[in-house]
Amino acid sequence: MDTRTPRRRVGRAEREQQILDAALAVFSERGFQNASMDVVAERVGVTKPVLYTHFGSKDGLLLACISRARAELLEVTTTAAAAADGPEEMLRRGTRAFFDYLERQEPAWTLLYSESTVAGEALEGIRAQQTDFIAALLSTQAPDADPQQLEGWAQVIVGACERLAIWRGSNRSVTSEQATEYLMDLAWTGLARMTPVSE
């Protein structure tokens, strides 16, 4: 039984798991920047240098937390996609598995995706501007869509544009015209029209 606090001297692997669990909790509660190493250490029941002997730095600790989640996410989505036949169902099931996984593992994905920084919050404001504008635009194209659907579509477009912009930042050979057409290919035309193997 572990009713007694096991006091000192815990094995290396076990301590590492304890630390990762505590770090994930603390980081997702307070945000990475606002979380101090001392708080993580305190929650584990050790002192700060212990964290450093195991993970080297605050960044190293964060990376270790992320690595666990990363492997799981890839596994979950690929298996889901593999269980389907045909690209449409593969895309659908993989996407669905992605959302379901994030829902189950909320602390981890909060850590990853929702920036608790000021820049992140400011970005959310910009995105709200964009989604409002695009949802309004889309309502002229699909007048019978309900508001949530329109907003969902707008989120898709905004997310896609943002990602394409970052991609262009590290891949200068992509012109802004090409990026625009890639967006239009999917959002407007749809993959279903893309000379499929069979339809």
Place this chain on the structure above:
Amino acid sequence: MDTRTPRRRVGRAEREQQILDAALAVFSERGFQNASMDVVAERVGVTKPVLYTHFGSKDGLLLACISRARAELLEVTTTAAAAADGPEEMLRRGTRAFFDYLERQEPAWTLLYSESTVAGEALEGIRAQQTDFIAALLSTQAPDADPQQLEGWAQVIVGACERLAIWRGSNRSVTSEQATEYLMDLAWTGLARMTPVSE
């Protein structure tokens, strides 16, 4: 001429612009977290407390930088869209204006979008996993698409999923099934099939 350093006592509005320019440069060069207020102050040619009397905090200074860019971005995209008739052309021109603006104002968008944090870098690794996987999936659907096009499409889907996930985080009434379908609506079916006003 400004060959002589204008030494002390600059007007309030003028100083604020100087500070914003310097801050934007320093933040985008070194990343927000790695940039110190002293460095920004030094580049302006004043001392740190001056920054605080003008902008209150490091976060406040960042917000002020972002606000300038935000207004411009909205203006540029809405005017571009307004110059077109019909939702398809509006979407295309607005998107194009978005990419072009980011290209012109590189330091600002680098600041905004490319996280220079460790979490950001780790995320890029995860995204690379996802885009590789999705590009492979898409190549079965569109065998005659070139590799860059496939990757562009994959970026669109990954960005869309990420954004939908964050949206769900602040909007719990959206089920994972609905999110999946919003993605499929655009990526697979395409807006063109959405009972348009005319085609």
Place this chain on the structure above:
DNA sequence: GCGGTAACTTACCACGAGTAACTTACCTGC
């Protein structure tokens, strides 16, 4: 010239990341 005020500086605090040097629990061989 002569205040008065806004711009600016010096000199500091607080707090958190990271580290060096020391201490102690546990296991191992005899």
Place this chain on the structure above:
DNA sequence: GCAGGTAAGTTACTCGTGGTAAGTTACCGC
């Protein structure tokens, strides 16, 4: 069962940086 080596852990610090209090000085109106 006891010496002693080693891994686990602690204390007590440094250093960098965000933020501030209190003092100083240039400029403007009179």
